[in-house]
Amino acid sequence: MKLFPIMGGIHPDYRKELTSEKAIVTLPMPATLYIPLQQHMGAAASTAVEAGMLVKKGQMLGRGEGAVSAPVHAPTSGRIVAITEVTAPHPSGLPQMTILLEPDGKDEWAELPAPMADPFTTLPQQIRDRVAASGIVGMGGATFPSAVKLGLGNQYKLEILLLNGAECEPYLTCDDRVMREYPDQVVDGARIMAHALGAPKVIIAIETNKPQAIEAMSKAAAAFDNVTVVGVPVQYPMGAERHLTQAVTGRETPARKLTADVGVVVHNVATARAVHNAVRFGRPLLSRVVTVSGGAIAEPKNIEVPLGTPVSVLLAFCGGATNAKRYISGGPMMGQPLPSLDVPVVKGTSGILALTKAETKESASRPCIRCGSCVTYCPCGLVPVEMAAFIRNDKLDEAAKIGVQDCVSCGSCSYICPSHIPLVHYFNYAKGRIAALDRERRKNEQTKALVEAHNARLERQAQAKREAAARAKAQKENSDESRANA
Amino acid sequence: MSIVVDKSGPFTHGSNNVQRTMFTVLAALAPATMFNLWLFGWPAIFLFLVTMAACAACEAVCIHLGGGSIDDVLSDGSVLITGWLLALSLPPWAPWWVAVVASAFAVGLAKHAFGGLGQNVFNPAMVGRVVVLVSFPVQMTAFVPTKPLFSAGAPGFAESLHITFGKAVSLDGISAASQLGFIKTEMARGVPVNQSMDQLPALGDLLLGFHPGSMGETAVPLILAGGLFLMWRKIISWHVPLAMLGTLFIMGAVFNAVDPGRHASGLFHLISGASFLGAFFIATDYVTSPVSKSGQLAFGVGVGLLTWIIRTYAGYPEGVAFAVLLMNALTPILDQHFRPRVFGRTRKGAPLPLRGDK
């Protein structure tokens, strides 16, 4: 298959060998599960249970609210201990509403929706409903509700479902292992998603540093004419949605548009497996495969983890962490630092990394020497050095003008910068700050409109009063006059 | 247990850093420098050491005045490159004070007055060279024929000390013109270029560096090797050197074909003077050249073109330093006009049109 080059990008130290040959193991059920009501982009789910209730495995605990949302389910049977605010697995360290579930050890299933024997004769809308009801979200880390994305077929003419098995982040091997151990489930899920999307073709893209995964997937896909497995070059950030689309199809997604605008929808391989389970067996998303790795971890592993398991439990299962400089959720390039080790694993947690100082290679930042590496390696064609200079001097408008909002925060510039300047941190700050200012401006405009409406109303009332007074006066004069005339 | 979150990702980093970059450049310069120090003997070695020491001292003073820590002075290695390149751009037997004055202007004025590492607009080494070139034209154009170390006729250690540190040493007896200077003076006397060229050393000798010239500009093959080494190490890219040398060669070749009596050949332009040193080590200076590849191409073309114009029509025989400084001044503008195309956008910055959109 003909591939197309993508611009920029880096070749970081991948260190996948730490876990790539470790088969997926299942975590013993922890003592308590912490299930946040928001594990996805969009609106938080609303509680569907109360403290003290007994729930079965797969029972819905939180209901999806609004167009972009997803429900959450009980990963096992047990008792709801509390519904309270708990620190979120998010760099802010802010609390979020979380359901505490104490497993009863029986692991009893609730009554599940009926399996769909032949999903390919089922209406696409029914598949989307099933995916929505199963709480499936993008498991590559973006956590966008999958059912919403599967609905793109309604508005766009789609040609290709591009299944993302690139896994370009260093350390992470969870997708690799899923493709090697459950290739049939992934391919089946992908075909179901393509049916729901109305996309005739499925292309499964895997970076060529995973030959066993390519082999296993090719074998699983061999029976289906419309499913192709393609090895893509090892080049970070190959797994970025727009870049993968360009590499495989040569189509460049316009800024501020979706890949669907060029006829492609990208889903992660683990998402495909979750769709398979939801459609074929009626099972909602209850667990996911997490890579626990990094130089500080005693025994790195790939683990099938019930959602809501505290990170500390995972670390203990891997023999603990020593000399860790950074704890990260996700990969080292785009992952987020953990604010605490008590936070739970959620639907988007692809990895838990404990990295030593030698691995992070952190160093104080020095003056920029304008070497231009960041410009050369930026996969989005931006000029990071200039954007960072604008942001440092609080010129956010200028930074926006040269494209800071087109930055995907892939981290290539920060990785390559010889002066260790935290470029991506500047861009993350700028993007957040610009959005916050936008919100504030909208709020001010709204207030202004309300104030103006209020003042206009007062003015109208005053006017009405004046007119009434004038009328009354005129009437009085009239009557006086008529009396005088009489 | 809560963890302090003070930094957004990425949480890994490449192995490159400023220090490593700078020392790689020095390593790339080393062979050519060694060869030239051997070629011009003890006075060149003294001058080289004086320049390096003076630059380091200036840097130390400037950082101290700016309230910085003296420990940082040499840690990034940038001042060593400035000193090194400045030394290579001086006539090998120039007196010590020329080097000191040049160093003071290079490091003090061109670098630290603008805010230190990364902030300077002009290439410090070239500012240093140009200041002494216009201030002390006699000393700066007193080139000597090559006298390899320990060869017959080469000055001994004591004599060399006198040449570099002595008072009012006259080189009149032995000085010779660089080949660019030679054809320029011959031109002025009315001798056409194609005739004066015949009196120059053979092209092979020119190529190997056995001719009068600045300290580091004469060993073309070694400079080229160093430049290719830097490209292999991904410290520099081909854009600036190729654009500069290509432009210089094409301008030389075209005008030579039109009027050989007035214009030297393209090949002559390439291998004489500081063409190679400039193309690989001076015009490629990170701080003072554009950051984007397209900008670097434009920059290289500009340096090549200006070098050729200055050599051919201006008063000075060599123009690389002036050309680099002039283009340095244009770098901020080049940076604004030569940006890469943003993913998903047209060159003008609008989102790409969709298929079917007209």
Add this chain to the structure above:
Amino acid sequence: MLLDVGSLAVMGVTLGAVLGTAAKLLAVPTNPLEDELQALLPGSQCGQCGFVGCSQYAAALAKGDTPITLCAPGGKGTIEALAKKLGVHADTDGHEEKGPEVAFIIEDLCIGCLRCIGECGSDAIVGAPKQLHTVISDACHACGKCFKICPTEAIEMRPIPQTIAAWHWNKPGEHASH
């Protein structure tokens, strides 16, 4: 000599006249800056800046004899907009921002007197006589006028809690306040 002096004098008088006429003809009647500045302010006349209302604050800003950081409901965004319009540096570092707030009515203390409703400039409080009043928090811009007028101290200005959705990274080198 005389000719020189004469011609220069004539030129001077003529040019002076031209300039004088032009100044008269092309004069800008009022200070447009004042209106533009007022347009940037919330317009709720809350008086927290110390001036009677937004237009008076705008007038003082146009003269340049007051800090640009006085508008509490406007927040940092307004300060930055004012700084841009006036071409001055937005020194928000020294500005102690309270953080976004919203008025909150304590149910037990509200007597349904309607005074806060009369005072609210953005119609953010709803209620009827002798009935409990409520704040529509989306419409409230924390001007604090209701807080001042409430006879039973039933109104509190509460900070809006920070949310994960609205959170963003601090500028590198600046530490988070929470």
